[in-house]
Amino acid sequence: MLLKDYISDIYQATRSLLKGMRRTGYYFTHHKEIITQQYPDNKSEAKLPERFRGEVVMPHDTSNEHACTGCTACELACPNGTIKIITKFDVTPDGKKKKALDTFIYHLELCTMCNLCIEACPTDAIKMAQSFEHSVYDRSQLTKKLNAPGSKIREGVE
Amino acid sequence: MFSLEGLTHSIHSWLNSALNPTAALVVEMVIVAIAVIGFFAVLGLVLVLMERKVSAYMQIRLGPNRVGYGGSLQTVADTLKLAMKEGLTPDGADKFLFNLAPYTAIIISMLVLAPIPFAKGFQIWDMNIGVLYVSAVSSVSVIGVLMAGWASNNKYSLLGAMRSGAQIVSYELSAGLSIISVVVLTGSLRISDIISSQQNGWWIFKGHIPAVIAFVIFIIAVTAETNRAPFDLAEAESELTAGFHTEYSGMKFALFFLAEYVNIFIACAIGTILFFGGWMPLHIGSWDAFNHVMDYIPSSIWFISKVFFLIFVMMWFRWTFPRLRVDQLLNLEWKYLLPISLFNLLLMTLMAIMGWYF
Numbered sequence: 001m002l003l004k005d006y007i008s009d010i011y012q013a014t015r016s017l018l019k020g021m022r023r024t025g026y027y028f029t030h031h032k033e034i035i036t037q038q039y040p041d042n043k044s045e046a047k048l049p050e051r052f053r054g055e056v057v058m059p060h061d062t063s064n065e066h067a068c069t070g071c072t073a074c075e076l077a078c079p080n081g082t083i084k085i086i087t088k089f090d091v092t093p094d095g096k097k098k099k100a101l102d103t104f105i106y107h108l109e110l111c112t113m114c115n116l117c118i119e120a121c122p123t124d125a126i127k128m129a130q131s132f133e134h135s136v137y138d139r140s141q142l143t144k145k146l147n148a149p150g151s152k153i154r155e156g157v158e
Numbered sequence: 159m160f161s162l163e164g165l166t167h168s169i170h171s172w173l174n175s176a177l178n179p180t181a182a183l184v185v186e187m188v189i190v191a192i193a194v195i196g197f198f199a200v201l202g203l204v205l206v207l208m209e210r211k212v213s214a215y216m217q218i219r220l221g222p223n224r225v226g227y228g229g230s231l232q233t234v235a236d237t238l239k240l241a242m243k244e245g246l247t248p249d250g251a252d253k254f255l256f257n258l259a260p261y262t263a264i265i266i267s268m269l270v271l272a273p274i275p276f277a278k279g280f281q282i283w284d285m286n287i288g289v290l291y292v293s294a295v296s297s298v299s300v301i302g303v304l305m306a307g308w309a310s311n312n313k314y315s316l317l318g319a320m321r322s323g324a325q326i327v328s329y330e331l332s333a334g335l336s337i338i339s340v341v342v343l344t345g346s347l348r349i350s351d352i353i354s355s356q357q358n359g360w361w362i363f364k365g366h367i368p369a370v371i372a373f374v375i376f377i378i379a380v381t382a383e384t385n386r387a388p389f390d391l392a393e394a395e396s397e398l399t400a401g402f403h404t405e406y407s408g409m410k411f412a413l414f415f416l417a418e419y420v421n422i423f424i425a426c427a428i429g430t431i432l433f434f435g436g437w438m439p440l441h442i443g444s445w446d447a448f449n450h451v452m453d454y455i456p457s458s459i460w461f462i463s464k465v466f467f468l469i470f471v472m473m474w475f476r477w478t479f480p481r482l483r484v485d486q487l488l489n490l491e492w493k494y495l496l497p498i499s500l501f502n503l504l505l506m507t508l509m510a511i512m513g514w515y516f
Contacts, residue, residue, distance in 0.1 A: 017478075020478045021475075024474060025474065027215065027217070027218050028216050031215065033218050035219075036220040038223075
């Protein structure tokens with residue numbers, strides 16, 4: 001090894017080590033950067049990351065309408081059978097039969113929050129919610145029906 | 159002004175007037191032993207808490223913050239927990255060595271404490287070969303680790319202990335050479351002489367760049383000798399499941415833990431004595447007023463604050479740098495640190511002969 005390489009090695013190593021120490025030193029002196037949230041204490045103002053995946057929900061608008069067409073893309077995308085969709089046939093005003101959602105069954109106890117169903121959905125009918133306190137005393141309470149009773153598909157969603 | 163020297167003198171004269179000299183000596187030894195053990199316990203509690211808080215802030219976390227004010231009693235609670243746990247001895251272990259190893263580790267740390275002056279004239283034993291004694295006894299600490307690793311009858315423990323052996327034997331060299339470079343400047347191995355030679359300025363300032371290089375090598379070498387990250391191959395949580403103390407639990411584990419932290423304290427104390435003037439206050443040339451103000455701070459506070467600064471630097475290393483691989487570890491020592499420290503020693507000797515320091 002040339003002496004020049006040897007010395008430049010030492011120089012580079014010292015520089016990169018000092019760079020790392022500057023970063024940790026910065027964090028040590030800047031307590032505002034702390035990201036820990038003291039969870040049960042700050043229950044009301046806990047800040048979750050935007051992309052946090054808590055459970056699958058189906059948003060309904062004010063007139064109790066959702067965007068699910070019952071296409072079962074999410075059911076097919078799900079790797080462990082968490083979603084079960086029961087469809088029915090609606091009759092449109094001009095007399096045609098049209099496939100529609102009857103019941104969207106979601107097994108929270110099987111879900112791994114992999115987000116594949118949300119990516120598969122063509123109409124953005126389902127999304128991941130931020131709730132994470134899912135513990136219940138009875139397992140059957142974890143099987144959820146996502147579409148609200150009496151809800152319809154939003155007008156214009158195909 | 160408060161001074162620990164006055165305290166020891168008054169105890170000494172009172173004991174000698176009350177008892178005959180032999181009995182007085184025995185009582186003094188008992189007092190020293192109790193003081194050392196008490197100091198160990200407090201040091202362990204404080205350093206573990208400091209480590210956890212420092213690591214937390216460096217990783218943008220909060221750290222212990224529930225037990226006591228701001229988590230200040232966390233380590234007390236942990237110690238209580240460890241004291242109540244069962245000290246299990248594995249079936250296949252060498253029972254005698256297994257139980258002896260933690261005591262060896264802690265006794266060696268206690269021995270190295272002897273020549274360290276905590277304040278002006280506050281020292282257990284000011285022997286004339288102080289620095290040599292420290293480097294000799296501290297290298298024995300590998301025995302405790304090897305003993306624990308061998309006696310555990312566990313492949314992880316044995317691997318960790320062997321790594322630790324290779325590591326301590328290698329890094330002892332450059333630590334010794336950087337200690338020698340200060341001894342060359344001072345011309346004495348006695349620790350009180352080394353400190354009094356820094357009356358008009360600490361060696362790290364007086365010795366120019368060679369002293370700074372010697373200090374950097376010293377701090378790297380003692381980090382390796384105390385088995386701390388980035389040189390914690392002997393423990394290596396992620397690959398060896400705590401290495402030599404995998405099989406230890408309860409109070410025996412606590413003794414290893416304590417010995418590790420006391421070793422850090424001692425290493426930093428030696429660094430302080432050699433390069434930062436021990437308990438000497440900071441004096442700047444001819445700023446008489448400034449020097450006078452600095453003299454009013456007790457020497458014990460100077461010593462402790464310097465040592466804790468160095469400990470903080472070592473913690474900073476630990477929570478910044480990734481662990482080295484074992485070949486990288488030996489490369490660093492034999493290809494970089496040792497040649498540099500040999501060359502640096504030569505430079506330092508030249509400086510000492512020519513009188514280029516002030």
